[in-house]
Amino acid sequence: MNRIVRKEYFSPQVVEFVVEAPLIARSRKAGHFVMVKVGEKGERIPLTIAKSDTEKGTISLVIQNVGASSEKICNLQEGDYITDLVGPLGRATHIENFGTVICAGGGVGIAPMLPIIEAMKKAGNRVISVLAARTKDLVILEEQVAEYSDEVIVMTDDGSYGQKGLVTNGVESVINREKVDMCVTIGPAIMMKFVSLLTQKYNVPTMASLNTIMVDGTGMCGACRISVDGKTRFVCVDGPEFDAHKVDFDEMLMRLKAYN
Numbered sequence: 001m002n003r004i005v006r007k008e009y010f011s012p013q014v015v016e017f018v019v020e021a022p023l024i025a026r027s028r029k030a031g032h033f034v035m036v037k038v039g040e041k042g043e044r045i046p047l048t049i050a051k052s053d054t055e056k057g058t059i060s061l062v063i064q065n066v067g068a069s070s071e072k073i074c075n076l077q078e079g080d081y082i083t084d085l086v087g088p089l090g091r092a093t094h095i096e097n098f099g100t101v102i103c104a105g106g107g108v109g110i111a112p113m114l115p116i117i118e119a120m121k122k123a124g125n126r127v128i129s130v131l132a133a134r135t136k137d138l139v140i141l142e143e144q145v146a147e148y149s150d151e152v153i154v155m156t157d158d159g160s161y162g163q164k165g166l167v168t169n170g171v172e173s174v175i176n177r178e179k180v181d182m183c184v185t186i187g188p189a190i191m192m193k194f195v196s197l198l199t200q201k202y203n204v205p206t207m208a209s210l211n212t213i214m215v216d217g218t219g220m221c222g223a224c225r226i227s228v229d230g231k232t233r234f235v236c237v238d239g240p241e242f243d244a245h246k247v248d249f250d251e252m253l254m255r256l257k258a259y260n
C-alpha cells in the first residue's frame with residue numbers, strides 16, 4: 001500500500017498526488033507509467049509518473065476526473081493509501097541530443113510530458129514546449145515546464161490565456177520559423193493525430209505517447225493493442241511511445257470510442 005503524502009488541485013477536475021513509492025522513485029525514467037488500483041475490486045488505471053523525488057522516495061501522479069474509477073482516486077485524501085501501485089511499466093522515452101525538440105502537450109497530457117521535457121533539456125536539446133488546453137484553468141504545470149524549456153508557447157481554444165488556437169497552430173508557427181529536429185506529443189488521441197499529420201507534412205520525426213485503455217499493463221490482455229506500421233503492438237509493453245507517423249490513429253480512436 002502506498003500512502004498519499006500530498007494532494008493538490010491543478011483545476012477542479014485535475015489532481016496531483018504525491019505518493020510514497022521509494023523503489024519506483026529510484027528506478028523510473030521519463031516515459032514510464034504505473035498501474036493504480038483503489039479498493040480490492042477497483043479498476044486498474046495507467047498513470048504516467050510526472051515527477052519523482054529519490055530523496056523523499058515519492059512519485060507524482062496527475063489524474064483527470066473523467067469517470068467512476070478516476071473519481072474514486074480523485075476522492076482520496078492526504079494520508080489515504082492507494083491499494084495497488086505497480087511499476088515502473090512501459091519502455092522509457094528514447095532521449096538523445098536531437099537538436100531542437102518541440103514538446104507538444106495537451107490538457108492533462110502536459111503532466112507525462114514534464115519528465116520528457118526535463119530529460120530532453122538535460123540531454124542538451126533546445127526545447128520548445130507548446131502547451132494547449134481548452135481554457136486558461138486547464139493549463140497545468142506551466143512553471144515547471146518553463147524550468148526546463150528554452151521557450152513555452154501556450155495555446156488555448158478560447159483565447160483566455162496565451163494565444164488563441166490549437167496545439168497544431170503553435171507547433172506550425174515554430175516549424176515555420178526554425179529547423180525542428182524532433183517533436184514529442186502527448187494528449188488526447190485526436191490531438192496527437194493532427195500533430196502527427198502536421199509534422200509529417202514538414203518531415204519532422206515525431207514520437208507520440210499513447211494513452212489507450214489498459215487492463216493488466218503487462219502485455220497479457222490485449223486491451224491496449226494498436227497498429228503501428230501495419231503491425232499489432234501493445235502500448236503497455238511496446239510503448240507507450242511510438243513513431244507517430246506510423247500509428248494508425250483512426251483505428252485507435254475507433255477502439256477508444258468502442259470502450260466508451
Ligand code: FES
Binds near residue numbers: 225236
Ligand atoms: Fe493488457 Fe496492454 S494492457 S496487453
